[in-house]
Amino acid sequence: MSSPRFSNKLAGKRVLLAGGTGGVGISVAQALIEFGASIILSSSREAKVREVCAQLISTYPEAKDRVSGYACDLASPSVEANIEELFxxxxxxxxHIVYMAGDRLPMMPLEDVTLERWQRCNQVRTIAAILVVKIGTKYMKKDRHCSVVLTGGSISEKPIAGGWSMLALIGAGLNGLARQLAFDLAPIRVNCVAPGIIETDLWQGMGEEGKKAFFASHESKIPTGKVGQPEDLAEAYLYCLRDANATGMVVHSNSGTFLA
Ligand SMILES: NC(=O)c1ccc[n+]([C@@H]2O[C@H](COP(=O)([O-])OP(=O)(O)OC[C@H]3O[C@@H](n4cnc5c(N)ncnc54)[C@H](OP(=O)(O)O)[C@@H]3O)[C@@H](O)[C@H]2O)c1
Structure with a gap:
């Protein structure tokens, strides 16, 4: 066989995964390692970064020189200095930079929304995201083979009952940010992955029983009959990284939730 045209597209690439120690991040990291990329994980907790790097190296010992990680707290008031230090x-x-940091889900009825809660809810998902792109793209070539991937959510286009207004606005904002930055930073590409409900620790706050009931109710309506798994969603990120012709796009992976 002549040298592969597709399976080597990510070989040797350096990819930073901000929020890379969570359920989605670990799956994307595994996929990137399998495709020969070097990954650098980041999240707020040093111990967690170390633990996830060690797990990845134990699964992929041949990739030990391609896995590293550094803590960077994106919720801190010194976020901009923390990001400078990270890079x-x-x-x-x-x-590539893949941004998927997200803290505890802030669902609440509109009457409970306050200035302080709204600002806190934005810090990691939008405020830090734009700062990571500002600082991180200084370390990237101006090339269409380089890209940034943001993470929004299907909530930007499909409402859910139960106090999702702040997240709907954040998700829609991230879709718009990806389009604007694709324009501003061209030829570096910028895309946004919009997941539906994916089974990760993000839902821990609901408690085991609450989560099961929420997933079961969702699964009774969605076409695939199954909430997304992190390894499903990882494909959406791979697409954004691998297709040098894709920019300013919102890429959905959501169990067909728009049809439900
Ligand atoms: N799972 C879903 O159903 C779903 C649906 C739509 C969108 N999303 C979005 O997809 C992204 C990944 O979600 P996930 O399901 O993988 O969630 P997760 O398992 O909870 O992972 C979240 C990641 O963000 C990091 N993080 C949290 N606070 C941080 C901070 N202050 N500074 C730096 N990193 C921080 C976490 O690490 P530390 O806690 O160690 O800092 C972790 O690496 C999030 O943006 C989420 O909102 C998820």
Whole structure:
């Protein structure tokens, strides 16, 4: 066989995964390692970063020199300095930045929304996201083979009962941000992955029983009959990284929730 045209597209690429120690992040990291990329994970907790790097190296010992990670708290008031420090530690050029940091889900009825809660809810998902792109793209070549992937959600287009107004606005904002940044940063590509409900620790706050009931109710309506798994969603990120012709797009992976 002549040299592969598709399976090597990510080989040797350096990819930073902000929020890379969560359910989605670990799946994307595994996929990138399997495709030969080097990954740098980041999240707020040093111990968690170390633990996830160790798990990945134990699963993929041959990739031990392609896995690293650094803590960076994106919820801190010193977020901009923390991000500068992160990229200084990462060092060198990056090919892609995948932003999937998200803290506890802030669902609440509209009457409970306050200025302080709204600002807190934005810090990791939007405020830090734009700062990571601002600082991180200084470390990228101006090339269509380089890209940024943001993470929004299907809530931007499909409402759910139960106090989702702040997240709907954040998700819609991220879709718009991806389009605008694709324009501003061209030829670097910028896309947004919009997941539906994916089975990860993000739903822990509901408690085991609450989560089961929520998933069962959702699964009774969605076409696939199954909430998304992180390894399903990882494909949406891979697409954004691999298709050098895709920019300013919102890529959905949501169990067909728009048809429900
Ligand atoms: N799962 C879903 O159903 C779903 C649906 C739509 C959108 N999303 C979005 O997809 C992204 C990934 O979600 P997930 O399901 O993988 O969630 P997850 O398992 O809870 O992972 C969240 C990640 O964000 C990091 N993080 C949280 N607070 C942070 C902070 N202050 N600074 C830096 N990193 C921080 C976490 O690490 P530390 O806690 O160690 O910092 C972790 O790496 C999130 O943006 C989420 O909103 C998920």
């Amino acid at each position: 200084a530690k990462v060092g060198g050029e990056l090919d």
